[in-house]
Amino acid sequence: MKNIEIRPLLGLLGVLIAALAAEFNDQVVGVVMPDLLGALGVSHDAGTWLDSLYVSGEVVGMCFAPWWMFTLSIRRFILGILVVNCATSVAIPHCTAIGGLYALRWLQGLSGGLTIPLLMATALRALPPPIRLWGLAVYALTATFTPNLAVTLAALWSDVVGWQFGFYESILLCTLAAMICATFLWRDPPHPERLHKFDWQGSLLAFVGLSALSTLLIQGDRLDWFNSPLISVLLLVSVVTLPLFVLHENRHPLPLVRMSLLKRPNLAYGVTALFTLLLINLAATSLPITYLVEVQGYRPLQAHLITLEVALSQLVFLPLMAVILNFERVDPRVVSFFGMCLFFIGCVGDSYITSAWNREQFYLWQMCFSLGLAMIVVPLLQMATNSIVPQEGPFASGLVNTPRAISEAVGIWLLDLINRRRGGLHSSRLTDQLGRRRFDVVQAHGYLPQHPTALLPDGSERFPHSLEWLSATVRAETTALTVSDAYLIFAGITLALIALLLILPVRTYPPRIALMKK
Template sequence: MVDIKPLFGLGGVLIAAMTSEFNDQVTAIALIDVRGALGISHDPGTWIQSLYVWAEIVGMAISPWLAMTFTLRRWTLFAIALCGASGVLIPFCPNVEAIYALRLLQGLAGGLIIPLLMTTAFRVLTPNIRLYGLAVYALTATFTPALAATVTALWTDIVDWRIVFFQPIPLCSLAGVLVWYCLHQDQPKYERFRMFDWRGLLLLVIGTGALSTMLYQGDRLDWFNSRLICVLALVSALAIPLLLANEWFHPLPLLKLQMLGRRNFAYAALGLFLFSIISQSGSAVPLQYLQEVQGYRPLQSNLITLEIAALQLVMLPAMALLLDYKQVDSRMVSLAGLGLILASCIGSSFLTVYWNRDQFYLWQLLQAIGQPMVIMPLLLMSTNTVTGPAEGPFASALINTSRAMAEAASAWSLELINRWRNALHSSRVVDEIGQDRWRVIQGNGVLPQYPAPLTPGGRPRVPGSLEAFGHAVQQQVVILSTSDTFLILGALSVFLMLVVMTLPVRTMPPRIHFATR
């Protein structure tokens, strides 16, 4: 008879992981409302998300090691308690410095929790049902980020912005009860502290903190024209190579880099990093367009990402069922999924000023089908390389640290694309308008007064007022830059397709793979 009690424990860890994702994603989407309610201006407000991501990266790297030392059950309960307690105090903070401190703790808690989901899955799931456990983990990569916009709309536009920070209380309480009663209590291994990688921890905090802060704050501070960005770049360039060297030679490292020598595991680390950036085309980019061009609030725009979230509840189990057949090559499934994401990016790149929420539904449908077709084979190929329970935490640390770094890289890439393409398109649009005006003057010697900012073909017109003129130019620049963003993310999809065709090797379903070992 199968013991289902540990499965409820896994469910508790899943709830905690989804809660930590909501702490990240929902706060990021609701940041304008939160800043306004707390009286925080734009520049200080950028640190709210920047500090969260820094602490999250550190937490993801160290959590599996500490879980092996303190026991999985105790460490998970500590992380859940920290997740719940750190957020509830933010609306009552007397100053912005206190908010920064609590966001650091929130990010650390989120980083501690998410790797524990994969670690728990390795422990409680037998090979016969492991694929369905991977589908549970994949919910945090596809379902939760897509659902975040809907949750944000519910809290900020219908209930109260404070619920953004109060929402962990009931979820963490339920998660804690399930973990407390359903996960087995091991014996702690405090003797591991005799070999604790203190140097690695110090380099991790300094190196990843400098790198993530540079990526988040670089565009605002004008990159290398800022002394702070120059110092952060130098620190990260020194600390991260030293961290990698230290982890390679340390007898009990936080990150077991030797596992990257396995082709499928190396693909998983690189693939999850790229996939996390590409998936922005299904969430952040459409929402940003609808907000800046059409003036949508989260309540009006959330349905396009809710479509992705809802389909994950069907697609992820379906992918687990499909990949459980030995005739199915997981690499081919990944290629098909990336093809759908590529088609979504190309289709979305044809957006115009007339696009609203309705025009995104078809392309979001392709995203909703394609994302689980990529993430599930990726998780299958990576977990099949883990030879025993002892390697599970090390695998979880590497995979999730790569995922956390992708969040900082995503913010950087979107800011870089916007700045680069905005400058280009702004110059071109203004130049084209100037040429149109000059041609009119040469033709009849008078300046026209246009009733609309754009022609039916989408070309910019010369508005009758300076305010309308500036609005028309800015609107067209955002449209063109958003189109370019979709195309660049599509190019990343093509690159990942090339990686899938060259790096990983074929693997069997876990029930077959581990039966032959």
């Protein structure tokens, strides 16, 4: 421990702050979207492209980051990214043209995607084996702590100060990160000779294929999938280009992505499990917020207190996992198993939701999600990175983070699918049930009362004050039943992740032991 250098650790801190700023930009639009669209006079459908373009840029950036980091050097690369990130955060609130806003949002997504992989690559290089687990816990902050904190802060700015501050908050972080990185990161020389062997074919395939895939996942439900020519073309493009990209990368001397690393079982598990974990984590973030806002009428700041619970508890649970996993006799697969069990319990507990639930009913299950999240992600990163040497860190980081970005698009697609299929089914059933009740009243009384009786799903009879009340009741019950179904679906996905854990990864040890044995 006495031989640990301080400068690389301070440089890692700068990269961490840059990653936090990127995550804040990722989450902010979901909260301030109504205010942003209202200020510009833009419709909701046009506004959905702000999310879509950000995710497309982020996915492309995560794929390209390792190659350019090697070529330009990490210090030059991250300083350039921070300039773009800061500039877009300043410009977006003042942009009045929707086309310009689209371009700025895509650039912001690209800068965020280029930033996140640098954190893992820097951690693998800067942290010696005795403290490697602590660095992995720090990296895990970007997947667990930051997204939940970001939406809470965005809600605070939106409710108290102004929606513009949802973007301005990253400016201070970018400035601080740039100062630290410029001072303490390694001053590696650039390698311009790599530009002569630039993988332009792979870059073109990745850019087109990943952009098409993320766009069709996010926009597919809104455009009615294959009834839309755009979605049909995007599907064809992604089906053709992505397999070609994989084949091309296996043959190129300086590939963007080293697919051969996936032959290692623990890294393959890490890539797949992190993708699935972040997909499941939607159950702990999006679903409670959707319910509280739509059914109980919460303001964003009121609703996001439950995501703040998850964020703050990660500051305790992640270091705790680093301490526990540092014991040689602790098997990270066992810790992950119990974490997945907690996730499953949280999903099943929340599936009992009714239209009478408020914020207080979510707190216990949110704590299950929070502890389970830490118990899964830190062992996952330990198992995935123990098979990686520092020189392979950037490529491993690209492999891990690109599916992580795609999981955001898949999550949006899955929630839209659940809302359309299950929500439509529940709405039809409730409306039909109320219609039959109205018919029974007419049959019994010979007329329809001014305030007809509504038979609610719990079997009780109540007299609504108006048809508006009746419509609101149906919407509330439909939302509660749909959210319940979504939790059960995520519980099933958790069981699939448990099955993968039992099959794929092999036993590994703390980095201070495993890496010294090599």
